[in-house]
Amino acid sequence: MPDGVLLTKSRDQVIESDLGERIQQLDGQPPSHIVFPAIHKTRQDVARVFARTVGTDPENDGPHFLTEVMRNNARPRFLAADAGMTGGNFAVAETGTFMVCTNEGNADIGASVPPLHIASIGIEKLVPRVEDLGVFLRLLSRSAEGTPLTQYSSHFTGPRKGGELHIVLVDNGRSRRLGMPDFWHSLKCIRCGACMNTCPVYRRSGGLAYGAIYSGPIGRHP
Numbered sequence: 001m002p003d004g005v006l007l008t009k010s011r012d013q014v015i016e017s018d019l020g021e022r023i024q025q026l027d028g029q030p031p032s033h034i035v036f037p038a039i040h041k042t043r044q045d046v047a048r049v050f051a052r053t054v055g056t057d058p059e060n061d062g063p064h065f066l067t068e069v070m071r072n073n074a075r076p077r078f079l080a081a082d083a084g085m086t087g088g089n090f091a092v093a094e095t096g097t098f099m100v101c102t103n104e105g106n107a108d109i110g111a112s113v114p115p116l117h118i119a120s121i122g123i124e125k126l127v128p129r130v131e132d133l134g135v136f137l138r139l140l141s142r143s144a145e146g147t148p149l150t151q152y153s154s155h156f157t158g159p160r161k162g163g164e165l166h167i168v169l170v171d172n173g174r175s176r177r178l179g180m181p182d183f184w185h186s187l188k189c190i191r192c193g194a195c196m197n198t199c200p201v202y203r204r205s206g207g208l209a210y211g212a213i214y215s216g217p218i219g220r221h222p
């Protein structure tokens with residue numbers, strides 16, 4: 001589950017709220033990395049995607065310009081959304097809190113702007129106590145991007161005032177996997193992407209060659 005998507009009932013639209021995911025969505029491609037979805041694209045590539053899909057100048061590939069283009073394009077859609085959908089990087093059994101880590105604050109848009117927030121969380125993301133969170137948050141951010149923490153570490157413990165929150169705990173084969181002596185270790189994965197960054201196959205082929213959302217050593221092999 002990405003950081004967040006926004007759903008519009010009236011227009012039957014699903015809009016990615018993460019910039020990298022949105023670039024990939026506009027380009028009709030899946031993400032090529034679980035942390036940096038558009039890492040294979042240069043800013044010139046992004047300028048061409050925006051020119052084709054949004055109508056901007058293909059020669060203008062300035063990072064600030066491209067960011068503003070997407071801000072202006074996406075914000076009205078976010079404001080009109082009927083629901084926001086997020087994943088959850090961790091959930092705490094002790095309190096019922098779940099957390100979403102982002103660098104753009106986009107999970108907070110999905111959770112705070114539309115009247116309905118749906119969180120889809122794999123059951124392996126549960127940790128027992130709040131005091132266990134610190135270790136995992138530092139582990140995730142350091143392994144994913146070499147920073148002490150992500151820019152936003154958002155905690156959700158209930159619906160916002162006047163809003164609605166649905167938490168979907170996803171098994172989808174995880175319980176079965178837990179009983180497999182050789183494979184249960186994959187449930188320890190916190191989706192940091194570090195194994196992709198060091199994998200010689202991924203580094204040669206890129207993530208799109210795998211034909212799956214999860215590529216690299218933890219994902220499906222080509």
Ligand code: SF4
Nearest residue numbers: 189190192193195218
């Ligand atoms: S398997 Fe890969 S993505 Fe998962 S925690 Fe390990 S290094 Fe990170």
